[in-house]
Amino acid sequence: MTTFFFYVMVLLAILIGAYLYRVLQGPTIFDRVLGLNGISTKAIILFIVIGTYSERVNMFIDISTGYALINLVGALAVAKYLEQKGLP
Amino acid sequence: MIFPFEIPLLLLLLVTAAGAILVKDLMSAVLLLGTYSFFLSLVWGWFGAVDVAFVEAVVGAGLGTVLFLLTLFGTAPKDTRLHRPPPSLLTLIVFPLLGFLLLYAASDLPEFRDPSSPASVHISPTYLEQSYQDTHTPNVVTAVLMDYRSLDTMVETVVIFAAGIACILLLRRQVK
Amino acid sequence: MALFVFWVLISASFEWIHLGLGLVFSFAVAWINSGHSLFVPKFRLWLRILLYLPWLFYKIIESSLYLSKLILHPALPIDPQLVSVDSKLRHHAAVVLLGNSITLTPGTITVEVDSNKLIVHAMDKVLSEDIESKQIESKIADIFKDEEPDL
Amino acid sequence: MDILSIIFIVAGLFFMIVAAIGVVRLPDVFSRSHAVSLTDSLGAFLMLVGIAFHEGLGKNTLKILVVLALLYILNPVIAHATIRAAFRSGVKPWQKKSS
Numbered sequence: 001m002t003t004f005f006f007y008v009m010v011l012l013a014i015l016i017g018a019y020l021y022r023v024l025q026g027p028t029i030f031d032r033v034l035g036l037n038g039i040s041t042k043a044i045i046l047f048i049v050i051g052t053y054s055e056r057v058n059m060f061i062d063i064s065t066g067y068a069l070i071n072l073v074g075a076l077a078v079a080k081y082l083e084q085k086g087l088p
Numbered sequence: 089m090i091f092p093f094e095i096p097l098l099l100l101l102l103v104t105a106a107g108a109i110l111v112k113d114l115m116s117a118v119l120l121l122g123t124y125s126f127f128l129s130l131v132w133g134w135f136g137a138v139d140v141a142f143v144e145a146v147v148g149a150g151l152g153t154v155l156f157l158l159t160l161f162g163t164a165p166k167d168t169r170l171h172r173p174p175p176s177l178l179t180l181i182v183f184p185l186l187g188f189l190l191l192y193a194a195s196d197l198p199e200f201r202d203p204s205s206p207a208s209v210h211i212s213p214t215y216l217e218q219s220y221q222d223t224h225t226p227n228v229v230t231a232v233l234m235d236y237r238s239l240d241t242m243v244e245t246v247v248i249f250a251a252g253i254a255c256i257l258l259l260r261r262q263v264k
Numbered sequence: 265m266a267l268f269v270f271w272v273l274i275s276a277s278f279e280w281i282h283l284g285l286g287l288v289f290s291f292a293v294a295w296i297n298s299g300h301s302l303f304v305p306k307f308r309l310w311l312r313i314l315l316y317l318p319w320l321f322y323k324i325i326e327s328s329l330y331l332s333k334l335i336l337h338p339a340l341p342i343d344p345q346l347v348s349v350d351s352k353l354r355h356h357a358a359v360v361l362l363g364n365s366i367t368l369t370p371g372t373i374t375v376e377v378d379s380n381k382l383i384v385h386a387m388d389k390v391l392s393e394d395i396e397s398k399q400i401e402s403k404i405a406d407i408f409k410d411e412e413p414d415l
Numbered sequence: 416m417d418i419l420s421i422i423f424i425v426a427g428l429f430f431m432i433v434a435a436i437g438v439v440r441l442p443d444v445f446s447r448s449h450a451v452s453l454t455d456s457l458g459a460f461l462m463l464v465g466i467a468f469h470e471g472l473g474k475n476t477l478k479i480l481v482v483l484a485l486l487y488i489l490n491p492v493i494a495h496a497t498i499r500a501a502f503r504s505g506v507k508p509w510q511k512k513s514s
Contacts, residue, residue, distance in 0.1 A: 018435035070150035079496035367491035
């Protein structure tokens with residue numbers, strides 16, 4: 001079971017790479033914001049999987065809760081900025 | 089634990105940092121810095137330093153991004169595109185040399201997770217065994233930070249407080 | 265109140281000192297922010313929303329499978345289009361629930377909301393017809409059928 | 416119990432892989448956001464439920480469910496905000512070339 005979780009972690013890291021490609025490459029700024037959103041969702045899940053892997057979920061789950069909330073604040077700030085400023 | 093998981097995370101970190109330096113647009117650089125903080129927080133989490141990871145996520149990814157955006161919002165630059173001059177010859181020589189020196193120095197350090205290194209022979213066990221009796225704090229990191237090094241932490245807090253007051257004094261609006 | 269439940273859930277410790285602190289702080293935060301709360305749901309409404317969630321989940325699975333098929337298809341046969349929907353819902357909360365459900369369902373996303381008119385971006389003909397057939401909307405109208413209209 | 420959780424996690428991973436392929440392949444912001452919402456809604460749900468099965472009943476499972484509910488409430492808000500910003504600042508949706 002532990003090795004299974006380890007492979008899940010490596011696979012998630014590779015998937016984050018795909019999103020990172022979109023963040024780096026994205027033609028418009030909104031692509032980058034979307035990629036950031038996807039990365040943070042992945043990071044939340046990756047945190048919980050790391051916690052399960054090291055059998056200390058109770059510590060890691062608090063961070064992932066915080067992550068979800070912070071992600072909301074950041075993305076809303078970016079969206080509001082872009083809505084008022086228009087495309088750079 | 090044969091394959092170290094930190095290697096893909098570090099690769100992602102390197103790619104993000106290089107992207108944040110090389111990207112042509114100020115907004116995108118801000119977003120890439122946020123991504124960088126996410127990855128750094130993942131690395132801390134993987135090493136087991138959960139509170140550091142939490143601080144990194146809150147300050148780096150959340151607060152840092154919002155503050156950068158507020159700065160962009162307040163200064164309202166006409167053109168957020170960046171123009172970089174090509175690096176000078178001195179930079180190209182000095183920085184690889186510095187990196188090489190640092191790596192050379194790091195090769196002298198004891199192996200990571202080595203049970204017989206000086207740090208894990210007598211410092212860490214002492215803290216681990218005695219911190220609860222000394223301070224009655226369940227978390228060792230908190231015990232070190234708040235009890236053994238409490239004066240240090242207090243003065244750090246004073247410095248940050250002074251910086252905050254200075255920022256408020258500089259940025260406040262004059263009410264007529 | 266809801267904040268207090270949230271506190272208990274995230275701290276997950278049931279000692280008296282934690283419960284007391286949580287109670288004080290959640291009421292303080294709720295009292296500071298009380299100007300914003302427009303909509304206080306009643307118990308029967310919560311029950312109906314809970315009963316609505318499994319159906320929404322079924323919709324999510326159905327359209328997820330469809331969207332996965334679209335993405336994995338080698339020729340990428342997508343036909344994105346903007347659809348404008350006039351809903352008959354008469355509540356802010358109902359429109360919010362409708363927009364959230366549409367966005368949560370893969371393949372369709374709410375682009376713009378103007379009181380009760382929504383612009384929806386759909387990935388395909390099939391998905392946009394799914395929006396126009398107004399299944400989700402009639403379900404939500406059913407949920408909110410005996411509330412006071414406020415829109 | 417372990418087999419059940421493995422099944423759930425593998426299904427979640429499948430949806431995440433599909434979403435990553437979609438994020439790389441699709442042509443514009445609007446359709447890419449669909450792929451991201453695919454991960455958010457179904458991939459995260461399946462993986463977190465799988466991990467919850469692995470944990471068994473207890474405080475941790477409760478907290479995992481709290482994270483799941485947070486994801487379900489917050490992610491549509493984020494996607495909608497981003498897409499509305501894109502729409503209002505005048506990004507044209509990609510259209511299929513009319514033959």
